[in-house]
Amino acid sequence: MKKYFNDLGVPKHRIRLLLGHVDGSMHDSLFPSRENIIKTLHDIRDNPLIEKGDSIIVYFSGHGSHYFCSNYFYEIAGGSAHxxxxxxxxxxxxxxxxxxGNPISDISDRELNTIISLIRDTxxxxxxLILDCCHSGSATRGMSLLASPGHLRDLPPVSNRRESVLHSADTSLQKYWPGAPSVLAENWSPDMTSHVVLAACREFEFAREVRRDxxxxxxxxxDALVTALRSGVSEMSTYVDFCNTLRIAMAPxxxxxxxxxxxDSLLWYRQV
Structure with missing residues (x-):
């Protein structure tokens, strides 16, 4: 993705890259740790070089996981939070x-959605938002599909502590934005007015990896995303159109x- 945007001529200072290496240090400011990912997202909101109305792209490639709501919310008569x-x-x-000394938690969709809503406000x-991981919502010629469990972008939940992922999110949000909406609210619902998300797969599917030549x-x-973009997407293509193109390339x-x-907006919110 970085090379694609470089080839488009996007200035280097407009790209912020967090990249994990096998021998990378967790204390490196460019390491994709939880703290660095969260800080980088909040920095978008506070960056004076980004003007209101600019097109912002947030891309994540890695593993995803999921946690059952029943681990956080008790079942009550007539309730659905669990x-x-x-x-x-x-x-x-x-x-x-x-x-x-506490286990570092994953970044929940509730936390991510709330941060993006805060970015939208500014x-x-x-x-x-582009997510290449499991639980985010044809093998190309010259590639082999890696379909074994070790090559699925899915990991089990972090620890069994019931308060882990949502309480960590709430604490982090209040640190960066006191008064931010609580992700622990039983009536919480995602704000889908703040962004468009392109996700690697549906909820019941797994995101897979391929090995190139x-x-x-x-x-x-x-791989399908970048290939489609480089092949020349119509200037009139919407996000829905583009997703349909990807579905054809990635089937089955x-x-x-x-x-x-x-x-239904034009890709990257282009104006005509």
Whole structure:
């Protein structure tokens, strides 16, 4: 993705990259730790170089996980808060111990959605979220599909502590934005007016990886995404149109999804 945007001529200072390496240090400011991912997202909101209405793209490639709502909310007569699940993206330092000796949690969809809503309030709603991981919502010629469990972008939840992922989210949000909406509210619902999300697969599917001829491994979704963009997307293509193009390229292995109030907007919110 970075090379694609570089080739488009996007200035380097407009791209912020967090990249994990096998021998990378968790204390490196560019390491995709939970703290660095959260800080980078909040920095978008506070960056004076980003003007209201600018097109903002947030891309995550890695593992995803999920947590059952019944672990957080008790079942009550007539209630529904205990139903369903909380989806999450996995930072590179998940399950390591923080400064207080507690396991570092994943980043829940509730936390991510709330942060993007806060960005929208300052920078506008021209925001695209791209998630190449499991629980985010054809093998190309010259590639082999890696379909074994070790090559699925899915990880089990971090620890069994019932308060882990949502309480960590609430604490982090209040740290960066006192008064932010609580993700622990039983009537919480996602704000889909703030962005459009392109997800690697549907909830009941797994995001898979492919190995290219050069030996490099990439998400099948990211590979299809970049291939489609480089092949020349029509200037009149909407997010829905683009997702349909990806579905054809990725069938039958997984089905990408698109959601958001502005999903019928032109890709990257172009104006005509």
């Amino acid at each position: 139903l369903g699940s909380v989806e999450a993206i996995c930072p590179a330092d998940r399950d390591e111990l923080d400064r207080e 920078k506008g709603d021209n925001i695209t 050069d030996g490099n491994v990439a998400g099948i979704f990211t 292995f997984q089905t990408p999804a698109v959601a958001g109030r502005k999903k």
